[in-house]
Amino acid sequence: MSATPLFRRIDVAPAYQKVADAIEREIVNGRIKPGEPIGTEQQLVAQFGVNRSTVREGIRVLEEGGLICRDSSRRLQACLPRYNKLATRLSRALILHEVTFRELFETSMTLEVASVEGAVERATDENIADLAGNLERSAAVVGNPADLAELDAEFHVLMAKASQNRVLQLAREPAAQLFFPTTEMIVGGVPEGGARLVEAHRHILDAITRRDKEAGVLWTRRHLQDWRRGFEKIASLDRSVEHTYMEHAYAARQ
Template identity: 40%
Template structure:
């Protein structure tokens, strides 16, 4: 390997980052272990130290490396935020619409509720009940209620105890939040929202996956019904923050 551009027309720093990530994924360097010094990596891969620094920067951005000090880098497991941000950005660049986002959530959320009914721990169910209590107390505060609604869906997803679903659901969650905020700024959905949450939690607590799935589906379908009732554009592109106006 040489500095500059490789035969595959890839910058050397990117090839270096790929090589290091391959070692991490193969278990040759494990989470928590320190990455060799820059000079060692430069000699090992036959590149300049500046190339190593650029490759390391790329891996830090993905979350595969984190800096414990200025000179100490350790391997880390990327958290959901790193993955969700990149996925959400890609979806926004593809100009996905509110309708597409709704359809994706309609496919995910009922399944998550059903799995949560089978897998939720007593501690996770207790968190759902706390969320319900706080939601009932916040019916006159739409900003706080929206935040609690967002938390509720993350808690249900967490209660599946499946890391894959939690990772996949996060970007949909992040993009859906502005849609919900846009809706509650226009029409009061609090009563129906809390009712749906109560039914979902009760079903999870009683290990009734069929009921949990059914109410989660109704809850997402309510979003569409209220969105259209509020005369909001169901086919406009979504973005971080408020939806892009048509």
């Protein structure tokens, strides 16, 4: 696979990249822990011996990557990258690749089933309480598609949290960000759609509480199949996500 080269690969990375890499190393290696300050721009200028503009370009890179962030007073500090923020980038990439709803549906089915299985096995009392709270709020807005869609997305996030599996939480996030925004137009377009959604959530939560994996999986599948049927009424599964958004939600929002 690899021949040993005569010369080491010459390093021609621009200075701002080296600045970013140097800071990244310190964070990933744990020498700077999340929450600890990176130092002021002036200090970084002194330490790296480059201009402040160069330092700032390096900072932008790390900031976008989620490795550093700013505290209340805009000072730099290391931070734990938020899945959510990073997932947004991935979702955007998916849109640009013109993925279809069929791909999205298939993968979401896999991940949500895995999610409910984990939740049935390992949900804590607190997880269950959170889900119950969400269910209660959902029942109160069953006639309002916009609010219900938001709570539906939250329900599934809580379910993934209840699985106690952070890798799973991460893996499902990009798909969820594309998947669940469509809930609004589907719930709004199908009579009794809201009621069915809340009913499904109720059964799922019940299954999690009773540690009944079979029921949990069954109702999760039904829940997603409902979504799929609703979707097929308004668009083709084989069209790109972006295209369908353009014609529905997006047009209405702007």
